[in-house]
Amino acid sequence: MNTQSPVITVLMPVYNGEKYIKEAIISILNQSFRNFEFIIINDGSTDETENIISSFKDNRIRYVKNQKNLKLIKTLNYGIELAKGKYIARMDADDIAMQDRLEKQLDQFLLEDKIDMVNSQCLLLNEDGNKSRKNRTNISLNYEALKYVSIFQTMIVHPAVMIKTSVIKRFKYSDQPNAVHLEDFELWNRLFENNIVCYTIPEPLLYYRLNSESITNTNSKQQQERIRKMTISILNNYGAEIDNEALDLIQGQCEKCNFKMLKKTDLYLCNFFLKIKKHDLISVEGYSDLLLWKDFKISYVSIKSFKRSSIYNKIGILFFLATKTPSIINIKLIKKIF
Structure with missing residues (x-):
């Protein structure tokens, strides 16, 4: 040595x-x-x-x-x-x-x-x-x-x-x-x-x-369950709770999704991140990146589950994405992905 x-x-x-x-x-x-x-x-x-x-x-x-x-x-x-x-x-x-x-x-x-x-x-x-x-x-x-x-x-x-x-x-x-x-x-x-x-x-x-x-x-199922429990515990420390469907969607454990689930998850993350901002726990730049990640995550899950969804749910996904178009085509987000 x-x-x-x-x-x-x-x-x-x-x-x-x-x-x-x-x-x-x-x-x-x-x-x-x-x-x-x-x-x-x-x-x-x-x-x-x-x-x-x-x-x-x-x-x-x-x-x-x-x-x-x-x-x-x-x-x-x-x-x-x-x-x-x-x-x-x-x-x-x-x-x-x-x-x-x-x-x-x-x-x-x-x-x-x-x-x-x-x-x-x-x-x-x-x-x-x-x-x-x-x-x-x-x-x-x-x-x-x-x-x-x-x-x-x-x-x-x-x-x-x-x-x-x-x-x-x-x-x-x-x-x-x-x-x-x-x-x-x-x-x-x-x-x-x-x-x-x-x-x-x-x-x-x-x-x-x-x-x-x-x-x-080799331990993915056990790992995901423990991550889920830890996430819930950390959120509780912030005085926050989360819907099971929303958490599944965020953490990639939801095989299929629909308009209602996407809307609910989007609203949950908006409210949680806004709470962080209101308590002065994050700067303007940091808050902007939180919203970028939210839009990226939900859009990614939507597109990934689209092929596996029924015609009815596909229409709902497309409608949701249409309402989020300004966020999805955000130049800053596109640069971060590509």
């Missing part, structure tokens, strides 16, 4: 990652910014993961092997304790970092001292390695808006995050039962409740792999 004190710690846990880990490691070692340590924690893998890691002879790599499978949260917290860098950049063993990822994220910290965490957009990568498309379900938001939108939807790309080491060592990932399989969703909301500032770079700096064997996919 290089004796020079690293500016950044790249933290990558891995369990049975032989299929993609070589690409992930190469993408980090080839970064344009060079002053980092690369902590790779093998969480008890039983495949060729260890041999692949050992084949790299780069003194920036700090290889750590758990004697048994500790699972993701404990492994991440262990890595956080080991980190020597001023900033920690998360990385997953099945993703690919763009060559200037670390450099561009570090630049944001140096530009604005109040920033605690830097997020970025990502491009989606299928299991065959084909680089497909931009993640259209996420848009870049003002840091204030991000706090309230994150109650409903994870807008932060977990393996694309860089965060101040002092911040993540203070908060860490929760190992409580209600945080299992949604450690990122729980952490972001806890950070925002403590006024942590997150800036989102509006360009992709990571290829995020759509992996059918990932925790998100």
Whole structure:
């Protein structure tokens, strides 16, 4: 290991990652910014993961092997304790970092001292390695808006995050039962409740792999139910309640929708965000981004469910979208999506 004190710690846990880990490691070692340590924690893998890691002879790599499978949260917290860098950049063993990822994220910290965490957009990568498309379900938001939108939807790309080491060592990932399989969703909301500032770079700096064997996919039903409960709990802290249908629609758990559901959800979000504004909890710019996200989310759900809907409901969806046309064609929103 290089004796020079690293500016950044790249933290990558891995369990049975032989299929993609070589690409992930190469993408980090080839970064344009060079002053980092690369902590790779093998969480008890039983495949060729260890041999692949050992084949790299780069003194920036700090290889750590758990004697048994500790699972993701404990492994991440262990890595956080080991980190020597001023900033920690998360990385997953099945993703690919763009060559200037670390450099561009570090630049944001140096530009604005109040920033605690830097997020970025990502491009989606299928299991065959084909680089497909931009993640259209996420848009870049003002840091204030991000706090309230994150109650409903994870807008932060977990393996694309860089965060101040002092911040993540203070908060860490929760190992409580209600945080299992949604450690990122729980952490972001806890950070925002403590006024942590997150800036989102509006360009992709990571290829995020759509992996059918990932925790998100193998535990999706359990994960969604826990996210739902956590969302309701956070809303209750704001003195707000939400209709079950509206929450299903916002969180993508509604297979079909109709005019009544869309109207109800739109009104709920309008009222909740207006309440935030009236209590002086957000700036004019932040409030504007909340409304942009609302229009984006409801329009996205409407269009996605259109094909599966009956003729009657299709007419209702089209009528709803027609009433929202000025919002949908908002130039600022279009720029954020594309």
